[in-house]
Amino acid sequence: MKFKETKFYKWLDNFWYHYKWITLIISLFAVFIIISTVQMVTREEGDIYVMYAGPEVISVQNMTYIERAFELLDDSDYSGDGEVNTVLRDLTIMSAEEIEAQARAEMEKNGVANEGYILNEQMARSQMSQNLQVFNQEILGGDSVICLLSPYTYSIVYEAGGFMSLEEVLGYKPEYAYDDCSIRLSDIDFGKLEGLATLPEDTLFCIRRVSSMSFLKGQEKTSEAHEYHVDKFKLALNYVKTEENAEN
Helix, strand or coil: CHHHHHHHHHHHHHHHHHHHHHHHHHHHHHHHHHHHHHHHHHCCCCCEEEEEEECCCCCHHHHHHHHHHHHCCCCCCCCCCCCCCEEEEEEECCCHHHHHHHHHHHHHHHCCCHHHHHHHHHHHHHHHHHHHHHHHHHHHHCCCCEEEECHHHHHHHHCCCCECCHHHHHCCCCCCCCCCCCEEHHHCHHHHCCCHHHCCCCCEEEEECCCCCHHHHCHHHHHHHHHHHHHHHHHHHCCCCCHHHHHC
């Protein structure tokens, strides 16, 4: 057994020495294919792509309201089909602390046994882990550019430098900003619109940088789409709620 292991590791070391770059390139394309396949299966066609990732479970009605809020910012149509359509990607993601707190609250509310509490927590952790993988894929190479995130999901991307700064977007950092890259949705008029107002008060409004996978999708096309989303993001930040536009 020891001889076989030694022989295998020698072969592996030799293979890596000679084919390292080929392996890395193939692996990179494999990741891109996986991401593209996921997008093809789940993708809806639209102009504006928004992602929510946080503890809220958004109802179908509120999803419609949120998509409509972005569509009414202006009539600029990226696809050129004469309509402005928003696609909202919603992912329920909680931190380990939030999962534990929710499981304990359910246990206290329903009076379930400790075994039930453990089972609920394990199931929640498994689901959150899957959703977190989808979230990371969407940030890495997905269509979603404008983001509505919980502090937990926001911190994951922020620490990796994945967001544009407000200085880059607006030319200045608003006094009411949460930090250099985000604003609490509840602190702006846009966040008070129907649907958006149902999201948690600490939801952060931000915009990610151009996808690191843009060279595989087409640099020029990806950059144009990103600029379109930046314009929508700025319109949302500068939105002023009035009786007239609130009714619309």
